[in-house]
Amino acid sequence: AQTVTQSQPEMSVQEAETVTLSCTYDTSESDYYLFWYKQPPSRQMILVIRQEAYKQQNATENRFSVNFQKAAKSFSLKISDSQLGDAAMYFCAYRSVGFQKLVFGTGTRLLVSP
Amino acid sequence: DAGVIQSPRHEVTEMGQEVTLRCKPISGHNSLFWYRQTMMRGLELLIYFNNNVPIDDSGMPEDRFSAKMPNASFSTLKIQPSEPRDSAVYFCASSFRLENTDTQYFGPGTRLTVL
Numbered sequence: 001a002q003t004v005t006q007s008q009p010e011m012s013v014q015e016a017e018t019v020t021l022s023c024t025y026d027t028s029e030s031d032y033y034l035f036w037y038k039q040p041p042s043r044q045m046i047l048v049i050r051q052e053a054y055k056q057q058n059a060t061e062n063r064f065s066v067n068f069q070k071a072a073k074s075f076s077l078k079i080s081d082s083q084l085g086d087a088a089m090y091f092c093a094y095r096s097v098g099f100q101k102l103v104f105g106t107g108t109r110l111l112v113s114p
Numbered sequence: 115d116a117g118v119i120q121s122p123r124h125e126v127t128e129m130g131q132e133v134t135l136r137c138k139p140i141s142g143h144n145s146l147f148w149y150r151q152t153m154m155r156g157l158e159l160l161i162y163f164n165n166n167v168p169i170d171d172s173g174m175p176e177d178r179f180s181a182k183m184p185n186a187s188f189s190t191l192k193i194q195p196s197e198p199r200d201s202a203v204y205f206c207a208s209s210f211r212l213e214n215t216d217t218q219y220f221g222p223g224t225r226l227t228v229l
Contacts, residue, residue, distance in 0.1 A: 007129070020119070037220075043222065043223050043225075044221075044223070046205075046220075047218075047219065091157065098167075099147060100147070100211070100216065100218075101159045101170065102147075102149075102157075102159065104156055104157040104158075105156075106156050107156070
């Protein structure tokens with residue numbers, strides 16, 4: 001079974017700075033999808049970014065980008081120019097190509113200070 | 115688009131009572147998922163449907179839990195009888211299964227408290 005590990009329970013960053021959240025996963029599959037979801041205090045789960053494992057190019061969405069290292073099974077999220085609104089729990093998730101279930105990590109709480 | 119709609123947003127009930135959570139997926143989506151979030155177990159999939167048909171219910175904790183999807187725009191998750199350990203946030207998510215590229219969009223969740 002696939003597992004997702006987020007080893008940083010909490011991270012802090014100052015406004016306008018850059019922060020990187022770590023995620024590693026374990027799988028024997030060669031093709032799959034990876035996601036980062038944001039959960040603010042409202043608890044709504046919001047998709048931040050996704051990556052297809054067959055794509056070598058790292059996904060980017062405005063201030064959010066990933067560093068996908070397939071061989072190392074690592075999928076980190078970089079947030080540039082951090083804003084107060086980025087404060088939230090961030091969850092890394094894995095999904096097999098042939099199976100729709102999302103497997104989530106335990107989350108990283110991001111604190112943003114002025 | 116209105117997004118995934120869940121009701122109620124908060125539910126407080128007493129042990130032994132029946133609880134029904136409701137979900138309206140995004141229009142046009144053909145897959146629907148029920149997740150549960152607790153401090154102890156994190157986010158876990160309970161069940162999901164494709165085209166209104168349950169595909170995998172292996173995450174449903176026990177027979178007290180049941181889910182239905184009578185049509186493409188409505189699903190329910192029922193707990194009968196409820197127990198204090200069922201207290202959690204329950205999320206519904208939907209996606210459009212186009213080959214294998216579907217992305218799941220989540221509703222705001224229902225916070226259930228069983229006293």
